[in-house]
Amino acid sequence: MKHTLAVLVENKHGVLTRVAGLFSRRGYNIDSLAVGVTEDPSISRMTIVVRGDDQVLEQVVKQLNKLIDVIRVTDIESGESVGRELTLIKVAADVNNRSEIIQIVDIFRARIVDVSAKSLIIEVTGDEDKIKAIEKLLKPFGIKELARTGKIALTRGSKKV
Amino acid sequence: MGDSNNKMSGARALIECLYREGVDTVFGYPGGAVLPIYDELYSSSIKHILVRHEQSAAHAADGYARATGKTGVCIATSGPGATNLVTGIATAYMDSVPIVAITGQVPSPMIGNDAFQEANITGITLPITKHNYLVQDVADLPRIVKEAFHIASTGRPGPVLIDLPKDITTDEIEFYYPESVELRSYKPTYKGNIQQIKKAADEISKSSQPVIYAGGGIICSNASDELLEFAENASIPVTTTLTGMGAFPGDHTLYLGMLGMHGTKYANYAIQEADLLIAVGVRFDDRVTGKIESFAPNAKIVHIDIDPAEISKNLKVNIPIVGDAKWVLKALTKVIKQNNTQNWINKIDEWKRKYPLHYMTDMSLKPQYIIEQIYEACNDAIIVTEVGQHQMWAAQYYKYNHPRTFLTSGGLGTMGYGFPAAIGAKVGMPDKTVFDIAGDGSFQMNSHELATVVSHNIPVIIAILNNGYLGMVRQWQELFFERRYSSTCIKDSVDFVKLAEAYGALGIRVDKPEDVRPAIEKAIASKRPTLIDFIVECEENVSPMVPAGAAINEILDLEVKK
Numbered sequence: 055m056k057h058t059l060a061v062l063v064e065n066k067h068g069v070l071t072r073v074a075g076l077f078s079r080r081g082y083n084i085d086s087l088a089v090g091v092t093e094d095p096s097i098s099r100m101t102i103v104v105r106g107d108d109q110v111l112e113q114v115v116k117q118l119n120k121l122i123d124v125i126r127v128t129d130i131e132s133g134e135s136v137g138r139e140l141t142l143i144k145v146a147a148d149v150n151n152r153s154e155i156i157q158i159v160d161i162f163r164a165r166i167v168d169v170s171a172k173s174l175i176i177e178v179t180g181d182e183d184k185i186k187a188i189e190k191l192l193k194p195f196g197i198k199e200l201a202r203t204g205k206i207a208l209t210r211g212s213k214k215v
Numbered sequence: 216m217g218d219s220n221n222k223m224s225g226a227r228a229l230i231e232c233l234y235r236e237g238v239d240t241v242f243g244y245p246g247g248a249v250l251p252i253y254d255e256l257y258s259s260s261i262k263h264i265l266v267r268h269e270q271s272a273a274h275a276a277d278g279y280a281r282a283t284g285k286t287g288v289c290i291a292t293s294g295p296g297a298t299n300l301v302t303g304i305a306t307a308y309m310d311s312v313p314i315v316a317i318t319g320q321v322p323s324p325m326i327g328n329d330a331f332q333e334a335n336i337t338g339i340t341l342p343i344t345k346h347n348y349l350v351q352d353v354a355d356l357p358r359i360v361k362e363a364f365h366i367a368s369t370g371r372p373g374p375v376l377i378d379l380p381k382d383i384t385t386d387e388i389e390f391y392y393p394e395s396v397e398l399r400s401y402k403p404t405y406k407g408n409i410q411q412i413k414k415a416a417d418e419i420s421k422s423s424q425p426v427i428y429a430g431g432g433i434i435c436s437n438a439s440d441e442l443l444e445f446a447e448n449a450s451i452p453v454t455t456t457l458t459g460m461g462a463f464p465g466d467h468t469l470y471l472g473m474l475g476m477h478g479t480k481y482a483n484y485a486i487q488e489a490d491l492l493i494a495v496g497v498r499f500d501d502r503v504t505g506k507i508e509s510f511a512p513n514a515k516i517v518h519i520d521i522d523p524a525e526i527s528k529n530l531k532v533n534i535p536i537v538g539d540a541k542w543v544l545k546a547l548t549k550v551i552k553q554n555n556t557q558n559w560i561n562k563i564d565e566w567k568r569k570y571p572l573h574y575m576t577d578m579s580l581k582p583q584y585i586i587e588q589i590y591e592a593c594n595d596a597i598i599v600t601e602v603g604q605h606q607m608w609a610a611q612y613y614k615y616n617h618p619r620t621f622l623t624s625g626g627l628g629t630m631g632y633g634f635p636a637a638i639g640a641k642v643g644m645p646d647k648t649v650f651d652i653a654g655d656g657s658f659q660m661n662s663h664e665l666a667t668v669v670s671h672n673i674p675v676i677i678a679i680l681n682n683g684y685l686g687m688v689r690q691w692q693e694l695f696f697e698r699r700y701s702s703t704c705i706k707d708s709v710d711f712v713k714l715a716e717a718y719g720a721l722g723i724r725v726d727k728p729e730d731v732r733p734a735i736e737k738a739i740a741s742k743r744p745t746l747i748d749f750i751v752e753c754e755e756n757v758s759p760m761v762p763a764g765a766a767i768n769e770i771l772d773l774e775v776k777k
């Protein structure tokens with residue numbers, strides 16, 4: 055089972071190491087981790103996608119809470135939240151197939167952010183399934199490089215974590 | 216009025232902070248990066264105990280903390296000084312002992328450049344501290360020290376490390392000590408949930424075969440009186456873990472002794488037949504539970520602990536209560552109703568009669584006998600141990616009637632812990648008689664501290680149960696590796712009596728049962744650091760024993776030999 059955790063932490067040096075260290079030493083599996091400062095500059099928000107059954111998740115949450123610099127941990131349920139990931143894909147493209155790629159990009163409401171004679175860089179935002187789908191369609195053209203941010207998420211409505 | 220007379224160096228400010236925290240003693244070892252701190256110590260009223268290896272400074276701070284209940288403090292220089300603390304910090308972490316470790320660091324601008332004697336000690340100790348700090352601005356120092364002592368001693372206690380770059384100790388600060396700590400992310404739960412406590416009380420009234428399984432958490436929370444009152448009011452027998460020895464009076468009729476791998480048979484049988492287990496300040500460690508799937512198979516489990524992460528970590532429990540043991544036990548005692556456990560107690564008493572702890576007595580000098588004699592000679596001592604067979608015998612054959620009188624490395628199992636921890640205990644509790652029950656192997660891990668006890672005149676008594684072996688490992692080799700004693704024979708390592716004398720301590724050798732008591736009396740009367748080298752039966756085994764991976768009622772007697 056995959057879970058998305060929103061982890062509010064003190065925006066101090068070393069906090070990322072503490073969190074990452076916890077996951078590795080206790081043997082928890084991280085799928086992705088995204089981190090950035092929040093509307094309050096003294097707080098950073100980590101979005102961690104973790105894999106495990108309910109018992110593992112319970113331990114992850116409790117152990118995270120034990121870290122002095124962790125302010126709050128929330129398990130964000132998928133139905134009640136908006137999750138997004140940004141991916142940049144550099145795909146091989148020339149005059150012959152460029153228009154075909156542009157069609158795909160349009161369908162996915164992605165954007166082309168760089169063009170050169172032999173390649174394009176495509177920016178796509180969405181949930182994991184969408185990114186997987188476009189990646190699959192672009193693969194035959196030759197993906198040269200790919201960078202993903204990892205998922206970030208907010209709960210819907212006025213509720214905050 | 217800007218720069219008043221409160222301006223001082225970081226080093227001076229550190230000492231000022233220690234005063235404010237009520238620190239009377241620090242254990243440490245100097246070096247380049249802590250020179251400014253040592254210069255301030257020179258003229259301060261805080262006592263500095265100079266050890267002979269930084270590992271001992273950490274263990275001594277730990278022993279001081281366990282014996283007094285106050286936070287222990289140790290200091291080491293950067294690089295090797297700091298890394299030498301690591302075993303001591305890990306030992307304190309595993310047993311939830313409040314210590315503050317202060318390390319020197321290379322000057323801030325040089326950090327990260329592999330400077331002389333640089334080690335990333337905050338990185339190294341990340342997984343073995345409750346929290347740690349690298350001070351980056353001298354203005355933060357008072358707040359950090361305040362937080363460090365607060366974090367170390369509250370909630371589930373543990374070690375906190377402060378890494379102090381040398382330039383920070385010479386930078387100037389306008390000193391101001393904060394009165395309170397503001398940590399929005401750290402708020403331990405002390406009061407247990409009343410609904411949960413009522414549920415527990417309900418289960419207690421329904422139960423006919425309850426057992427209390429109490430651990431080090433009782434001692435951390437100073438909850439021994441509350442435990443006694445609860446157990447007596449509800450008529451529930453009590454077993455303790457190794458680190459929980461002394462949490463409940465050792466000579467009480469409801470007491471079952473220690474449980475687990477080398478526990479009493481009756482404690483283990485009681486757990487396995489219990490219909491309700493009330494676990495307080497424990498963590499279901501594998502040395503206690505044996506095969507966890509068959510631990511307390513018939514029991515509903517109530518688990519009281521201040522650390523939410525301990526709840527259902529190893530074993531799913533039915534009624535968790537997060538809170539301070541003292542608070543929760545008090546509240547629980549208020550709401551329990553009368554219940555009748557007399558049949559259950561009778562059954563346990565029958566087991567006690569049938570399966571007492573025992574050993575074969577013959578003409579030879581038995582280690583168990585020595586522990587009994589120490590108890591006879593001094594029943595209110597602080598007993599500190601090393602790790603091995605002697606540690607188990609010290610747990611089995613001395614009756615601990617008060618908390619903070621049995622200090623041992625339970626979680627990490629650190630050989631070499633006992634002697635320096637005994638130093639810390641004696642310094643913290645000078646009126647108590649302090650014994651280090653040692654093995655001949657363990658003692659050699661920190662025997663150089665004889666210099667410390669002699670130079671500071673700290674009269675601890677070292678009782679070496681000298682079996683010529685790394686006995687606990689030899690026991691496993693005997694039982695599970697066809698007596699192939701690979702690298703466990705250490706006979707004739709050294710003449711311990713001469714070693715003691717070389718340092719200026721009193722040395723006594725004993726090899727006959729009749730000389731045991733006089734030697735102990737002599738050591739106590741001498742008021743000097745004393746080492747007694749007890750030459751004991753060399754292949755004695757710790758019994759009974761639950762083989763690794765077995766259920767705890769599959770407990771065997773081992774002593775039938777020769």
Ligand SMILES: Cc1ncc(C[n+]2csc(CCOP(=O)(O)OP(=O)(O)O)c2C)c(N)n1
Pocket residue numbers: 601602603604605606628629630631653654655656657658680682684685686687688
């Ligand atoms: C630092 C350390 N190294 C190794 C061990 C593994 N170990 C556990 S008990 C033991 C033997 C201890 O021998 P001794 O101190 O003579 O005690 P005895 O068992 O003979 O009473 C060893 C080597 C340990 N616990 N700690």
Ligand SMILES: [Mg+2]
Pocket residue numbers: 603654655656680681682683684685686
């Ligand atoms: Mg030995």
